[in-house]
Amino acid sequence: MKTSKASFGEGSPEHSEGYAATKPINVGLLGIGTVGGGTFTVLQRNAEEITRRAGRPIRITVVADRNLELANKVTGGACRVTDDAFSVVADPEVDIVIELIGGYGVAKELVMKAIANGKHVVTANKALLATHGNEIFKAAQDKNVMVAFEAAVAGGIPIIKAVREGLTANRIEWIAGIINGTTNFILSEMRDKGLSFDTVLKEAQRLGYAEADPTFDIEGVDAAHKITILSALAFGTPVQFNKAYIEGISKLDAADIKYAEQLGYRIKLLGITKRTPEGVELRVHPTLIPAKRLIANVEGAMNAVLVQGDAVGATLYYGKGAGAEPTASAVIADLVDVTRMHTADPENRVPHLAFQPNAMADLPILAMDDVTTSYYLRLRVQDQPGVLADITRILADEQISIDAVIQKEPGEGETQTDLIMLTHQTREKRINAAIVKIEALGVVAGKVTKLRLEELGK
């Protein structure tokens, strides 16, 4: 058997003689940290196969990173290195710019300059696209260049491809996903190993899962960036991050995780977007999910996205949503896509946001008050007759029906106990109104804990 040693971006002799002679597509890589490093390594390792798929060699000709020592170490002399990212987006030799710096400051400037200079862009930057995507896609359309962003949502899972291309026959009804690896890792490790929040967060940072500012992960902002992008792709609307409802896991109490389990549910940080007759729900929050659902059993840094289409029904996509090589897998898939489509008529390329730019819908994003879901309520109550009746009357007055109740036996010498209730579906404004009245009851101590619950299908 012959073995082949493909040099970086050249393709192997036995498979790629034709391709090796083909003009390579030249790539400038901005940021060679976790994802940039993974991209460089995988592109080098799988050069032969990637060339055979792309039809021509994909060659990183220049890497820009403000950490030159790191850039030199990772590239090992295989290409040029600079600390001036702006020189790369202006470099006439560069066909595609990969932006893996992150954030919406310098990254936005670089992406806009790259587009203005007629370069295609590949990015993993969900923060940038969720906040400035409309402007970026418009600029790209005007310049006939592509902005590809598979790595921006659920890392290595090809979810953008699935929603934008694989499911085009469908009227998408809703999407719900575990789309932040760091928080899923924290919830799993805390539950399974009893480790503290801070210990697990440090480990997630060490493993390269967390954002530069980990509060983006913990407070649900990163998941909101991602569900904002998916929502736009699903419903043909502009990206509208500023209208997303966002609640992270920092206030989640271990007691609720335990009670949820007793009731047959798991708590996951979900990104949810749903089409309703009044508009689109766009929200991120800890959510009770029936423990028997596949998605409830997604653990560690793994991601999973459920997409409900009217024709296909429910589809589930599972895989690594963070980390160097899983994310590089998506970045390189985009590089191959862009390379293949580079010479195609821009009119015939897949639209950035799945729908043709002149056929976008202006469905409103619903205020959280108008969202419909089920609820988990935990109350600290006096252990005395009539308490449950008072509470159920308040809920009934708001037309909220109860699905399940558990009341703990008070501890030795205690006069108060935990009362846990699950409700059927209702509007958020109704449950909030009921909670205000419940908290005013003399027999209820402190605040009511409210979590949302989604059945996610049958």
Ligand SMILES: NC(=O)C1=CN([C@@H]2O[C@H](COP(=O)(O)OP(=O)(O)OC[C@H]3O[C@@H](n4cnc5c(N)ncnc54)[C@H](O)[C@@H]3O)[C@@H](O)[C@H]2O)C=CC1
């Ligand atoms: N780490 C992960 O698992 C995932 C990250 N992403 C996204 O990928 C992007 C990159 O993330 P990571 O690789 O984790 O970040 P990182 O912090 O590991 O890498 C960023 C790199 O950019 C360099 N850099 C920063 N400012 C620069 C500048 N002005 N000029 C040149 N270089 C500069 C830094 O020195 C660093 O090497 C972010 O947008 C992130 O949200 C997306 C999916 C998964």
Ligand SMILES: N[C@@H](CC=O)C(=O)O
């Ligand atoms: N910080 C993110 C990285 C990938 O997008 C996460 O934890 O999922």
Ligand code: NA
């Ligand atoms: Na992806």
